Amino acid sequence: MKRAKKKQFQDFVAAKGLKSTRQRDLILECFLASDSHLSTEELYLKVRAKNPAIGFATVYRTLKLFAEAGIAREIHFGDGQSRYEHVAEGEHHDHLVCTRCGSVQEFENEAIEKLQQEVAEQFGFKVETHKLELYGICPKCRK
Numbered sequence: 001m002k003r004a005k006k007k008q009f010q011d012f013v014a015a016k017g018l019k020s021t022r023q024r025d026l027i028l029e030c031f032l033a034s035d036s037h038l039s040t041e042e043l044y045l046k047v048r049a050k051n052p053a054i055g056f057a058t059v060y061r062t063l064k065l066f067a068e069a070g071i072a073r074e075i076h077f078g079d080g081q082s083r084y085e086h087v088a089e090g091e092h093h094d095h096l097v098c099t100r101c102g103s104v105q106e107f108e109n110e111a112i113e114k115l116q117q118e119v120a121e122q123f124g125f126k127v128e129t130h131k132l133e134l135y136g137i138c139p140k141c142r143k
């Protein structure tokens, strides 16, 4: 799966007429090696640990490029930070976001998905995409 994403990104870069660069490859490695919801800052710290020559702006731009290439999804959890997660083809999940510690739990619920669909249909609305985020206090913080 990781390899498929790399390939997808390489194809995208080639189609855009961009050169592939070592720095971008390293950023991609770091991104794919993590499986959480990374902010640009967090990814930057990971990248910098491996190559201090890579600047924040490069990481920022590269993440935008990942999103454009369809290998990353940009998410906002209402704290003003952009976060990114990998998107797997045809996969979908929603999020429970802790407002104290910022931890994020993923979930999938078929009944909710179906209900959303029904609501949209009632309004003659065709859903193309959606995000559902529930904000509250996680089990750890509730202790």
Ligand SMILES: [Zn+2]
Pocket: 092, 093, 094, 113, 130, 131, 132
């Ligand atoms: Zn959903």
Ligand SMILES: [Zn+2]
Pocket: 098, 099, 100, 101, 102, 103, 137, 138, 139, 140, 141
């Ligand atoms: Zn928490």
Ligand SMILES: [Zn+2]
Pocket: 037, 085, 093, 094, 095, 106
């Ligand atoms: Zn997620």
